[in-house]
Amino acid sequence: METRSAKRRKLLMDALQNETHKKPDLTDRISDLPEAILLKILFLLPIKTLAQTSILSKRWRALWLSFPDLDFTTINTSETNHPTKNNSKQSRKLHSRWNNPKTMDVLTQVLTFRDKNSDLRLLRFRGCFSFSHLNDLIRKATRFNVQELDVEISTEDYFNFPRCLITSESLRVLKIKSHYQGFRLPPISVMKTGFLFVHTLSLAFVILHNQPDLSDLFSDSSFPSLKKLSLEACFGLKQLRVGCRVLEEFTLENCFQLQVLDIFGARIERLRIVNCFDPKIGESLVKIDGSSLRYVMWEYNSVPNSCSLVNLSNLLGVCISFILSLEESVTKLQSLSNLLTGFSHARFLTFESPCIEILSILNSAVYIPQFNNLKCLELHTAFNMKNIPAALACLFKNSPVLHTLTLKISSEKYKIKNKRSQCKRDLWDVSSSEEEKFWESQIQNMKSFLHHLKQVEIHGFLGCANEVSLAKFLLKHGKVLEELILCTENKNRKDFLRQETSRLKLKGFSLANPNATIKFI
Amino acid sequence: MSYGRKITLKSSDGETFEVDEAVGSESQTIKHMIEDDCADNAIPLPNVTSKMLSKVIEYCKKHVETPKPDDNDELKAWDADFVKVDQATLFDIILAANYLNINSLLDLTCQTVADMIKDKTPEEIRKTFHIKNDFTPEAEEEVRKENQWAFE
Numbered sequence: 001m002e003t004r005s006a007k008r009r010k011l012l013m014d015a016l017q018n019e020t021h022k023k024p025d026l027t028d029r030i031s032d033l034p035e036a037i038l039l040k041i042l043f044l045l046p047i048k049t050l051a052q053t054s055i056l057s058k059r060w061r062a063l064w065l066s067f068p069d070l071d072f073t074t075i076n077t078s079e080t081n082h083p084t085k086n087n088s089k090q091s092r093k094l095h096s097r098w099n100n101p102k103t104m105d106v107l108t109q110v111l112t113f114r115d116k117n118s119d120l121r122l123l124r125f126r127g128c129f130s131f132s133h134l135n136d137l138i139r140k141a142t143r144f145n146v147q148e149l150d151v152e153i154s155t156e157d158y159f160n161f162p163r164c165l166i167t168s169e170s171l172r173v174l175k176i177k178s179h180y181q182g183f184r185l186p187p188i189s190v191m192k193t194g195f196l197f198v199h200t201l202s203l204a205f206v207i208l209h210n211q212p213d214l215s216d217l218f219s220d221s222s223f224p225s226l227k228k229l230s231l232e233a234c235f236g237l238k239q240l241r242v243g244c245r246v247l248e249e250f251t252l253e254n255c256f257q258l259q260v261l262d263i264f265g266a267r268i269e270r271l272r273i274v275n276c277f278d279p280k281i282g283e284s285l286v287k288i289d290g291s292s293l294r295y296v297m298w299e300y301n302s303v304p305n306s307c308s309l310v311n312l313s314n315l316l317g318v319c320i321s322f323i324l325s326l327e328e329s330v331t332k333l334q335s336l337s338n339l340l341t342g343f344s345h346a347r348f349l350t351f352e353s354p355c356i357e358i359l360s361i362l363n364s365a366v367y368i369p370q371f372n373n374l375k376c377l378e379l380h381t382a383f384n385m386k387n388i389p390a391a392l393a394c395l396f397k398n399s400p401v402l403h404t405l406t407l408k409i410s411s412e413k414y415k416i417k418n419k420r421s422q423c424k425r426d427l428w429d430v431s432s433s434e435e436e437k438f439w440e441s442q443i444q445n446m447k448s449f450l451h452h453l454k455q456v457e458i459h460g461f462l463g464c465a466n467e468v469s470l471a472k473f474l475l476k477h478g479k480v481l482e483e484l485i486l487c488t489e490n491k492n493r494k495d496f497l498r499q500e501t502s503r504l505k506l507k508g509f510s511l512a513n514p515n516a517t518i519k520f521i
Numbered sequence: 522m523s524y525g526r527k528i529t530l531k532s533s534d535g536e537t538f539e540v541d542e543a544v545g546s547e548s549q550t551i552k553h554m555i556e557d558d559c560a561d562n563a564i565p566l567p568n569v570t571s572k573m574l575s576k577v578i579e580y581c582k583k584h585v586e587t588p589k590p591d592d593n594d595e596l597k598a599w600d601a602d603f604v605k606v607d608q609a610t611l612f613d614i615i616l617a618a619n620y621l622n623i624n625s626l627l628d629l630t631c632q633t634v635a636d637m638i639k640d641k642t643p644e645e646i647r648k649t650f651h652i653k654n655d656f657t658p659e660a661e662e663e664v665r666k667e668n669q670w671a672f673e
Binding site (some may be wrong): 056 | 524612616665
């Protein structure tokens with residue numbers, strides 16, 4: 001039997017033991033992590049926090065002084081640091097915001113104190129600099145064997161492209177975007193000898209008035225490692241040929257004075273050309289020879305006078321919107337036909353506004369090619385002009401194996417007024433309107449199309465005459481049509497349409513495929 | 522629901538765990554061992570304790586069972602709960618995820634630690650992680666001056 005004091009002693013001992021077991025682990029686990037993991041954690045921190053960790057201990061200071069990625073754009077994470085394109089008022093505002101002498105010093109300070117033996121993997125910054133300061137920073141970066149340089153800058157005067165970047169053996173990714181003023185490229189002969197290891201190049205706001213012809217720059221012998229090329233806002237650029245041997249992706253944007261574009265890279269898979277070509281020049285030309293080309297975006301470009309598109313049989317997806325004034329010469333119309341014929345191998349095709357409208361006005365003046373591989377067609381249109389059904393019928397007729405059709409109807413303000421007056425009629429009225437008679441007249445031409453079409457989606461469906469006659473036609477004659485999906489944002493409309501459709505069969509409306517379903521989203 | 526055959530994993534302290542092949546394959550390390558036909562007997566994992574292995578298996582199981590697409594709010598909430606552990610366990614999971622080469626788990630735990638560092642002052646960071654300050658006061662002041670811009 002235990003005495004009271006023995007019991008008390010035992011309780012005390014137990015309590016003490018519990019204390020030591022509950023004692024928290026005070027070891028510094030984080031500094032003991034393998035360097036690769038610690039770096040992984042540090043990559044997730046904004047640069048200011050990173051710099052602050054330098055005073056934690058000697059090891060942490062060493063880590064900061066040799067940290068491979070210096071992304072100074074994370075410095076003010078509260079500010080929105082996304083300058084917009086083409087907005088000079090905003091870029092001037094940013095100009096003044098960046099013109100903070102402190103920001104300029106930070107970069108120099110960090111690069112000065114940095115461990116001289118540690119290479120830089122990434123250097124990214126934004127700011128307003130004097131030409132000499134910027135040059136100095138870039139030279140310092142190349143001395144650290146920088147692999148990726150990504151800068152967005154504004155300088156007070158034109159600046160000349162720093163030559164040390166051309167000869168750098170470490171540089172793999174170069175992105176220079178300039179706001180206001182812009183930069184000049186060095187002579188082509190100098191550029192062609194360099195950039196030996198660069199695989200991604202992106203230049204924006206380049207001043208090319210003095211060298212408008214870049215036909216020799218991106219040839220198949222220069223830029224031997226280049227895989228991704230992006231050129232934006234190259235002021236004064238008139239002639240460009242691109243054929244780098246291993247190039248896979250090429251983007252050209254906002255080159256309004258462009259006259260000649262020749263693309264012949266054997267490995268190019270993705271092509272994006274937006275807002276290019278000078279509509280006033282008579283001799284404009286585009287040539288594309290792309291045996292590896294899979295995806296093309298051709299958006300808001302004026303139709304050049306001459307289009308030669310060859311070897312595009314591997315084409316997968318094309319998204320197109322062109323600009324054409326309504327009184328165009330025969331040459332331009334022929335050129336548009338050639339453009340469409342060049343893209344005719346595509347399996348997926350999207351026609352954005354205002355293509356359908358333009359095609360409907362031009363009617364038979366433009367030859368529409370056969371799209372023999374086309375599986376999915378997407379059309380964007382306001383669907384409120386008289387000849388649009390004819391233009392659509394032509395496209396359908398020329399798409400013999402189409403299996404999905406998506407129609408996106410945009411509603412512009414004036415159109416909504418008209419719509420309200422037209423849309424009160426009985427939806428699935430068996431009697432034929434004029435539009436429906438037109439569609440019926442096209443049946444013979446569209447035999448193959450009607451035998452392949454499986455799915456139709458109509459967005460922005462409000463139940464107006466044009467849309468309904470098309471929907472009725474497809475339901476009545478689409479032999480293998482499985483699903484018709486009608487999407488509308490207008491909730492009241494949706495309920496009315498759903499109600500009307502449930503009474504479809506009662507009204508004697510016959511479907512070509514009795515298993516077809518109509519869905520409302 | 523079964524996901525193919527079962528494999529056996531053995532922790533450093535000798536405990537064995539039987540899991541579906543798909544669950545084990547979330548770990549690239551284990552996946553390669555399966556592909557190299559080393560999985561007929563138990564796969565030995567000498568760098569992972571049984572406590573850690575069961576945690577990791579719990580994570581992998583949940584991720585295999587959740588249907589894709591992975592940007593699922595429910596899964597995100599589960600992940601957030603999964604990392605609500607004491608520091609020692611968190612670092613143990615990081616090391617286990619690294620050894621077993623489970624990228625999503627490593628990303629999740631590293632982000633958790635980064636979030637612990639993010640909004641703290643250096644003094645607070647030292648306290649949280651028990652980092653010993655081995656600078657003399659003069660040396661520390663010098664380092665502070667070097668990176669003055671960061672402390673403003």
